[in-house]
Amino acid sequence: MKGLLKRFGVGGRTFVTAIPYVWLLVFFLIPFIIVLKISFSTTQIAMPPYAPLLHWAGEKMLQVQLNLGNFAFLVEDNLYWMAYLNSIFVAGVSTLICLVIGYPIAYAIARSNPSTRNVLMLLIVLPFWTSFLLRVYAWIGILKNNGLLNNFLIWIGAIDQPIQMLQTDFAVYVGIVYSYLPFMILPLYANLEKLDLTLLEAAADLGSRPWQAFYKITLPLSVPGIIAGCLLVFIPAVGEFVIPSLLGDPGMLMIGKVLWTEFFNNRDWPVASAVAIALLLFLVIPIMYFQRAQDAETGAGAHR
Amino acid sequence: MENSPRSAQQKFEPWTDPDAKPYVRIEKVTKKFGDFIAVDEVSLEIYKKEIFCLLGASGCGKTTLLRMLAGFERPTSGRIYIDGVDMTSIPPYERPVNMMFQSYAVFPHMTVEQNVAFGLKQEGLPKAEIAQRVNDMLKLVRLDQFGKRKPHQLSGGQRQRVALARSLVKKPKLLLLDEPLAALDKKLREHTQFELINIQETLGVTFIVVTHDQEEAMTLSSRIGLMNHGEIVQVGTPSEIYEYPNSRFVAEFIGSVNTFEGRLIEDEPSYVRIGCDDLEVPIFVDHGVSSAPGATVWAAIRPEKIMLSREKPESQDNWARAIVQDIAYMGDMSIYLLRLASGKVVRVTQPNVQRHTDDRLTWDEHVYLSWHPESPVVVTK
Numbered sequence: 001m002k003g004l005l006k007r008f009g010v011g012g013r014t015f016v017t018a019i020p021y022v023w024l025l026v027f028f029l030i031p032f033i034i035v036l037k038i039s040f041s042t043t044q045i046a047m048p049p050y051a052p053l054l055h056w057a058g059e060k061m062l063q064v065q066l067n068l069g070n071f072a073f074l075v076e077d078n079l080y081w082m083a084y085l086n087s088i089f090v091a092g093v094s095t096l097i098c099l100v101i102g103y104p105i106a107y108a109i110a111r112s113n114p115s116t117r118n119v120l121m122l123l124i125v126l127p128f129w130t131s132f133l134l135r136v137y138a139w140i141g142i143l144k145n146n147g148l149l150n151n152f153l154i155w156i157g158a159i160d161q162p163i164q165m166l167q168t169d170f171a172v173y174v175g176i177v178y179s180y181l182p183f184m185i186l187p188l189y190a191n192l193e194k195l196d197l198t199l200l201e202a203a204a205d206l207g208s209r210p211w212q213a214f215y216k217i218t219l220p221l222s223v224p225g226i227i228a229g230c231l232l233v234f235i236p237a238v239g240e241f242v243i244p245s246l247l248g249d250p251g252m253l254m255i256g257k258v259l260w261t262e263f264f265n266n267r268d269w270p271v272a273s274a275v276a277i278a279l280l281l282f283l284v285i286p287i288m289y290f291q292r293a294q295d296a297e298t299g300a301g302a303h304r
Numbered sequence: 305m306e307n308s309p310r311s312a313q314q315k316f317e318p319w320t321d322p323d324a325k326p327y328v329r330i331e332k333v334t335k336k337f338g339d340f341i342a343v344d345e346v347s348l349e350i351y352k353k354e355i356f357c358l359l360g361a362s363g364c365g366k367t368t369l370l371r372m373l374a375g376f377e378r379p380t381s382g383r384i385y386i387d388g389v390d391m392t393s394i395p396p397y398e399r400p401v402n403m404m405f406q407s408y409a410v411f412p413h414m415t416v417e418q419n420v421a422f423g424l425k426q427e428g429l430p431k432a433e434i435a436q437r438v439n440d441m442l443k444l445v446r447l448d449q450f451g452k453r454k455p456h457q458l459s460g461g462q463r464q465r466v467a468l469a470r471s472l473v474k475k476p477k478l479l480l481l482d483e484p485l486a487a488l489d490k491k492l493r494e495h496t497q498f499e500l501i502n503i504q505e506t507l508g509v510t511f512i513v514v515t516h517d518q519e520e521a522m523t524l525s526s527r528i529g530l531m532n533h534g535e536i537v538q539v540g541t542p543s544e545i546y547e548y549p550n551s552r553f554v555a556e557f558i559g560s561v562n563t564f565e566g567r568l569i570e571d572e573p574s575y576v577r578i579g580c581d582d583l584e585v586p587i588f589v590d591h592g593v594s595s596a597p598g599a600t601v602w603a604a605i606r607p608e609k610i611m612l613s614r615e616k617p618e619s620q621d622n623w624a625r626a627i628v629q630d631i632a633y634m635g636d637m638s639i640y641l642l643r644l645a646s647g648k649v650v651r652v653t654q655p656n657v658q659r660h661t662d663d664r665l666t667w668d669e670h671v672y673l674s675w676h677p678e679s680p681v682v683v684t685k
Contacts, residue, residue: 196407196409198405198407198409199409199411199412201374201376201396201403201405201409202403202405202409202411202470203411203422204375204376204395204396204397205374205375205396205397205401205402205403205471206397206402206422206423206426206470206471206474207397207423207426207427207474208397208426209397212426216422217411220413221412221413
């Protein structure tokens with residue numbers, strides 16, 4: 001193997017660092033380029049259902065036809081705007097709820113004794129051992145009108161009519177928060193577990209009560225963990241399709257659902273691709289900007 | 305000042321004054337972690353403006369004792385009084401005490417100024433006063449150029465000074481320092497030692513310093529409390545500890561020493577003779593020793609208190625025959641390792657007074673060691 005690599009002039013180090021790049025190239029960049037290409041195309045009743053961008057127009061003339069109409073359509077039609085904004089709103093609120101629930105959990109685990117810590121972390125990732133789809137279906141069983149929760153509330157006498165919970169925004173929030181909570185807890189835990197506890201002692205020594213030390217030391221130092229956790233929840237939640245379509249109101253506008261409808265129901269691949277590209281730009285540009293601002297703030301190599 | 309002209313020259317020895325009130329009183333403090341006894345019935349009295357060093361090997365309980373003074377650990381039993389107030393169950397944020405941590409514990413997300421201002425902001429002082437005091441303190445530790453820097457932009461020595469400034473800015477009556485110089489390199493450490501003493505004298509703060517480094521303890525402290533296995537084994541000034549150790553452990557911990565095991569063969573109030581298996585002639589000591597007759601005693605002789613010669617000493621005691629086994633030239637002095645007939649190796653140091661002599665002792669040469677009757681310290685444990 002080594003000899004083979006040498007023959008092509010590739011050192012071991014280059015080989016190892018190349019693997020993630022090749023992975024990203026094959027499974028991210030190339031599909032992205034394909035989607036980008038389709039987004040500039042027009043629909044056609046054919047196989048595949050869109051027109052090629054390049055075609056030969058006469059002899060030795062390669063013609064590129066870019067159709068910007070798909071993107072113009074996104075801007076013109078209110079539906080897409082509403083869907084984008086609603087998705088961002090739902091994802092934002094869910095992220096906030098995840099943070100509020102996840103931070104104390106991560107904090108408690110990070111402060112627990114080292115032997116129970118691993119057990120608790122195992123419990124956090126345990127749900128991943130069951131299929132995601134199955135877990136979302138289970139929520140239908142819990143939230144529906146004659147489901148577990150309503151029956152329980154009636155049984156204890158809190159209500160006498162079942163409350164409509166399934167197919168509401170509430171159910172969507174429950175589903176998203178439940179599914180993505182581990183993604184909030186894991187990076188927060190990794191961050192909080194590293195915190196040097198003598199810093200808290202130093203704060204106490206300088207006159208801080210425990211809550212002041214938390215607010216002035218623990219919280220600011222855990223900001224990288226908060227950001228990582230929020231991004232891990234927010235990004236997939238914006239494009240979430242399964243949870244709103246299984247638990248939510250069918251009329252609820254979510255960009256993931258719009259994408260699905262364009263793609264499968266309308267068979268409009270170019271518009272669906274344009275929706276996907278626009279979503280990507282919406283998410284990536286602010287996040288990149290944010291990360292860069294963060295790096296500038298903490299300074300290069302500022303790990304301590 | 306004019307009516308007490310000698311006051312400036314008076315020795316600072318409040319512990320010898322029966323009327324002096326100790327500033328810190330530790331009363332029979334014990335700390336257990338499960339079955340492990342970290343600190344075992346320690347009692348200490350420390351006076352205002354002292355630099356008191358808790359010295360001991362790692363794991364001897366000195367840091368635990370310091371943490372109890374700071375309030376991070378609660379004693380299992382016993383009481384701690386600071387300035388006459390019982391502090392045993394007061395939380396750290398309400399104690400008039402500040403601590404400098406071994407790792408410095410400088411807040412990484414704050415600038416130098418913000419770090420130093422932290423304690424003052426907690427007190428809710430007006431902004432102008434905070435700025436003034438932070439500025440003064442940074443000048444004192446010579447960091448006034450670095451106020452806007454973050455800790456990761458500082459060197460180890462600068463971070464140490466931030467930690468020092470931060471703990472002093474609140475004007476504590478008592479400053480606890482946990483291995484304050486351990487993370488610095490040798491040159492910087494020596495320099496900082498004297499700086500610490502200067503700052504301590506300028507501000508008139510009482511220091512309690514934890515260290516495992518005996519040299520550091522010797523240079524810094526007014527008194528040393530030597531700890532072993534959670535107990536204080538001896539308290540005294542550096543020279544008391546060095547010249548009058550009360551046990552073999554103390555003698556061997558501080559500096560290097562040659563100990564000869566033996567028995568009293570003559571036991572008079574004004575002198576003793578000790579017979580040792582390692583020596584041909586007895587050790588004669590010019591003071592009495594309180595020990596049970598026939599019990600084992602140890603005579604400890606410091607390497608610099610042994611003389612070397614090629615001629616046999618005339619005295620009938622206090623000498624030995626040896627062969628030079630090894631010589632280490634250290635510049636200011638030389639260390640000789642000398643092997644006695646019994647095989648015991650004795651360490652002797654000689655100052656190199658002359659620049660070059662042809663007459664220096666050399667390897668495998670036969671020499672005589674001798675010492676004065678007042679040099680050996682006799683310990684019974």
